[in-house]
Amino acid sequence: MLSLLCSPLCPLPRASRAMSAVSLLVSPGRCLFDDPLRLRVRGLPAGQDVSLLTALTDEAGELFTSVGRYRADGGGELDVSRSPALEGGSYTGVEPEGPLWSLEPRTPLRRLLKKDVRSPLQLRFSLHRGPPTGALLAEAAQERSFLGEAVSRELLRAGRVRGSLFLPPGPGPFPGVIEVQGTGGGLLDYKASLLANRGFATLALAYYKYEDLPKEMKEFHLEYFEEAVNYMLQHPQVKGPGIGLLGHSKGGDLVISMASFLKGITATAVVNGSVANVGAALHYKDHTLPPIGIDPKRLKHPEPGVGDIRDVIHNPLEEPHRKSLIPIGKADCKFLFIVGGDDRNWKSDIYAQIASQLLVEEGKEKPEIVFYPKAGHYIEPPYFPLCKASFHKLVNLPVVWGGEPKAHALAQVDSWQRIQNFFHKHLNGKNVLKNKL
The missing domain is CATH 2.60.40.2240 (Acyl-CoA thioester hydrolase/BAAT N-terminal domain)
Structure with a gap:
């Protein structure tokens, strides 16, 4: 090290x-x-x-x-x-x-x-x-x-849970966070390691295309994610009574679903996520959220062989697509939405506003929404270079991700600090949440 x-x-x-x-x-x-x-x-x-x-x-x-x-x-x-x-x-x-x-x-x-x-x-x-x-x-x-001095990393195989657990140096306990990545699959834990350097006990949670987990994005069961939450809540180095969630892209709608259905969630940070379930059916007990559909006719081609998919997903407020809408109004935690105004993957700006509307309709507190007009989809930790375009596994073609390099870089620096401040502020509550179903 x-x-x-x-x-x-x-x-x-x-x-x-x-x-x-x-x-x-x-x-x-x-x-x-x-x-x-x-x-x-x-x-x-x-x-x-x-x-x-x-x-x-x-x-x-x-x-x-x-x-x-x-x-x-x-x-x-x-x-x-x-x-x-x-x-x-x-x-x-x-x-x-x-x-x-x-x-x-x-x-x-x-x-x-x-x-x-x-x-x-x-x-x-x-x-x-x-x-x-x-x-x-x-x-x-x-x-x-990415792994600071005296930060520990453990490849986790606890029950069904697979991932990397990072613990900061010192006696602890520490605020606990589960970090969920997007559609690439496997185990990516660079964000979790960087958070651990800043004082968080962080679990980078794999959920498909890794070891004995599902090989493809067809359907997921929220009970798997619930097991990961319970593991963190019971860990002696994790400061309770609740934990935080951080999700980007597909990881964003997954952490919204976790906060909506599971207990023990105190604070949820969503980076360019969707308020509708995307890509694979999501099951929890007797409830199923189908993946929201797309309209291929809305695909644009800003340059040959490269797509712009911002408009292809159906409106989750319109029937019959509303059945894919995550019931975020059931959540009792605090929310932070990090939004890139030039996100070309989907309409994360509109999804954040829908999430706010649904929470208010249920008498819940409005989420904090931080909007960066010229930031794109991949809002990473500071100093990662802007990814202008790359291959998208769900649509099976290269797509543009949006963002202007300097503005996007400034958004990464600012949002990374805001995410840390958000978790530091809210992971010391005393209310243990109950199951919603």
């Missing part, structure tokens, strides 16, 4: 005499992925134009790169947190984290994922005289980890 303690400024050894006059300093040399980035350059001629190249290779070997164009000040220095990036690069203006959030894949339709949180990702920085093809002046690197 990486120690996050290091020298505050960690340049790589300079590779040649030609590079010896210039220092590229990245701070810190090792950090968590959602920590801010600080880069400084010393030893340049006054007013020198340079290019800062950033590169990251993911676990699948895909290369992500960005370019920043800068001009040294009168002292031959530049500080990415204060010096404006010039036109002609991946970002402009004062953008301390611009080298990170503006990364783009070499291969189209690729999304940056972290599947093994036990190993860090390495950023490589190189500084070039003039254009990106100019002479190499200096190099540096930074390790960005």
Whole structure:
């Protein structure tokens, strides 16, 4: 496990005499992925134009790169947190984290994922005289980890429950959160690990295409998710009496369903989720929510071979599609909805408003809705680059996800902090919820 303690400024050894006059300093040399980035350059001629190249290779070997164009000040220095990036690069203006959030894949339709949180990702920085093809002046690197010092990770096989359980360092108990991902399947636990670094006992819950779980998205049983909730409620390191839920995309409608039918839920955060059940039938006891249907005629093609599916799902307030509507009015927990105004996957903005309406109709408190007008569907933890388009397993074609890179990046930073504040605020209640059915 990486120690996050290091020298505050960690340049790589300079590779040649030609590079010896210039220092590229990245701070810190090792950090968590959602920590801010600080880069400084010393030893340049006054007013020198340079290019800062950033590169990251993911676990699948895909290369992500960005370019920043800068001009040294009168002292031959530049500080990415204060010096404006010039036109002609991946970002402009004062953008301390611009080298990170503006990364783009070499291969189209690729999304940056972290599947093994036990190993860090390495950023490589190189500084070039003039254009990106100019002479190499200096190099540096930074390790960005997902599993902080003394945070424990346990692959969980408890009864039927499968996932990863992360516990922060210290005696505990800690606020407990179950995190549910979208339609990709398998076990993705990078969000859960980052939350654990911030003081939460977090379970990344797999629910299909993993070990002995269902192989396909055909039907799910809420009793499985209930078993995971009960596991967390009974864990000695989880602070009760209730837990939190975090879900994105398909995980969003799943956590809304959990909050609507199950006991022990105190706070639910939904990131670009649907208020209707999507993709697979959901059963709980004698109740079934069928998946809401789609109209393929509403599919648009903004470019050849790539779809825009925002409008294909039927309106869940209209018959006969209302039978797929999740009875969120039965929930007694607090809700936070994180909404990307340019979500091209579906109408998450409208779904959040429907959820608010249904809660108020049942005499419940309005949810907190945070709206980011130019953010897309994949609102991730801070500094993940925007995924513009990739393959969608449910519709079996590449689709656009929406979002403008800078606005989307700002939404990720803000929403990540809001999610943590939301859980810290509400996971200390004293009411244990009852089953609704």
